[in-house]
Amino acid sequence: MDAAATRVNDTLGRLDMTIRGRTDADLPALVSALSEVQRIDAYPVDPRLVTVRWLRDGEAPGDPAWVAVVAGRVVGQVAVARRGRRGEVRRLFVAPSVRGRGVASALMAAAEGLPRPLLLEVVDLARDAIELYQRRGWACTGEHVADWLAADGRPARLLTYELA
Numbered sequence: 015m016d017a018a019a020t021r022v023n024d025t026l027g028r029l030d031m032t033i034r035g036r037t038d039a040d041l042p043a044l045v046s047a048l049s050e051v052q053r054i055d056a057y058p059v060d061p062r063l064v065t066v067r068w069l070r071d072g073e074a075p076g077d078p079a080w081v082a083v084v085a086g087r088v089v090g091q092v093a094v095a096r097r098g099r100r101g102e103v104r105r106l107f108v109a110p111s112v113r114g115r116g117v118a119s120a121l122m123a124a125a126e127g128l129p130r131p132l133l134l135e136v137v138d139l140a141r142d143a144i145e146l147y148q149r150r151g152w153a154c155t156g157e158h159v160a161d162w163l164a165a166d167g168r169p170a171r172l173l174t175y176e177l178a
Contacts, residue, residue, distance in 0.1 A: 029115045036079035041066045043088035047109040056165035080124040082117045092121040103134035138171040152177050
């Protein structure tokens, strides 16, 4: 998907959503949306990480990122860090107020338009995210224990998914 905006409607036509390239002007709204996500889902686990720096962690100049805009409000994002011939999908989140309406799927579709293979990591406690990836054809290719604690206080178990 190029930098041009794409309009998406849900099946009932109630959600008018635009997926477009992320700009620096979107970052304050994304931090606000991420703050809502953190309070509900503990993503990221440490609330002190709800910052622009965390949103951009691992990105290099030119790495693509997209935002979802609903009713003029930035409500989520996905980014892809290029790692040689692979792309790593990172920092996917959607504000709780618009979940269940296809926003995460639309953001993933933007990322999935990049050259493959693509991979991502997800904590094993993120059942909704895992179900989304599986519905979209991603395959679990491995798992490992992270060097940080999950929301339940145990070492985080990360699952690796790939879209070939």
